[in-house]
Amino acid sequence: MIAIGWLGLGLCLDVSIKRASLRPVPRQGTLALAMAAFSASYCLSLLSFIFFFSSGILLCTEARRLSLCSQVSKELFDKIFLHKDDNACPAKNFYTYDSFLNASKFFPKFGATGSSETRKREVAAFLAQISHETTGGWATAPDGPYAWGLCFKEEVSPQSNYCDSTNKEWPCYPGKSYKGRGPIQLSWNFNYGPAGKALGFDGLRNPEIVANNSLIAFKTALWFWMTEQKPKPSCHDVMVGRYVPTEADIAANRTAGYGLVTNIINGGLECGIPNDGRVSDRIGYFKRYVELFNVDTGPNLDCENQKSY
Incomplete structure (x- = not known):
């Protein structure tokens, strides 16, 4: 399509130049100039279309x-x-x-593992989870409560500075807060430290960058999604069917599905609780998104019968 567009542009420019160079004739001069102006305008419009369309492909x-x-x-x-x-x-x-797409190039297996349906379901699950983490929706919100994802970039009124002082591998830097930031609301020094090391920034000394740089923000969310943190599997492995439960997982009823992803992200606060509103919100986003992707949700949407890690 782009090649055809460039060919069309070349032809219309050639015609425009020829028309513009015509020697004016008293009775036809005005018409010739009008035709040349129209051709030039058309060419500019075509050029704008080609640039817009091809820029997306190039990205x-x-x-x-x-x-x-x-x-x-x-x-x-x-x-x-x-x-x-x-x-x-x-x-x-x-x-x-653009930040979402550019961040994804650092994680080539994201949305690229398994069948087309599996890939779409994984992407829908990721977008649903980050939507809950950053939601600005409410029950009577315009377009419904599940149309308000990515509304916040950092936690508002955090309960603490999220510093685990017992973690000596990733020690907290004085005066820094490791509150939730970015699409996945990355939290705690033991997440900021390894995320920064993997992605090329100092997560302990400069955690604020996650809320100040859109590309890094999406990269931290995808890092968390793709990275196994034992005994937890990665969210990616769960959604693409590569999760192999251990005996402890089986005993804890940690079955594969969207509910297990919720357990990985925030199971200590949300799982093992009947009808938890936060879990329901995550599911609500997921149901809306899989419909847009034209796939089903898969099994085990909630984690109310699962033990957390």
Whole structure:
């Protein structure tokens, strides 16, 4: 399509130049000039279209994420996050589609493992979980409570500075808060430290960068999603069918599915509790998104019968 567009542009420019160079004739001069002006305007419009269309293709190619691009177009991304750039959202204009795609190139297996249905379900699960973590929705919100993901970029009024002083491998830096930041609301020094090491920033001395840099924010969310932290499996492995439960997992009823992903992310506070509202919110986002991706949810949506890690 782009090649055809460039060919069309070349032809219309050739015609425009020839028309513009015609020697004016008293009775036809005005008409010739009008035709030349129209041709030039048409060419500029065509050039704008080609630039807009090809820039999106180049972004996908550059990021080597053609599979993810085909699953999550800019149009679908905007449909999923209907209100992320509203004035009511503190993270307005922070979480961009380009940052999401560019972050994904550091994790080539994300959204690229298994069947087409499996890939779409994994991406839907990831987007649903980060939507809950950053939600600005409420029961009677416009377009429903599950259209308000990516509304916040950092935790508001944190209960503590999230420093585990017993962790000597990733010691807290004086005066720093390791509160929730970014799409996954990365929290605690023992997450900021290894995330920074893996992604090339100092997570202990400069945790604020997760709320100040959109690309790094998405990279931390994908790092958490893709990284196994024993005894927890990675969220990725759970959603693509590579999770192999241990005897302890079986005894704790930690069965594969979206509910286990919730357990990995925040099971200590949300799992093993009947009808927990936070779990229901995560499920609500997931159900909306799988419908947009035209796939089913898979089994085991909640974690009320699972023991946390």
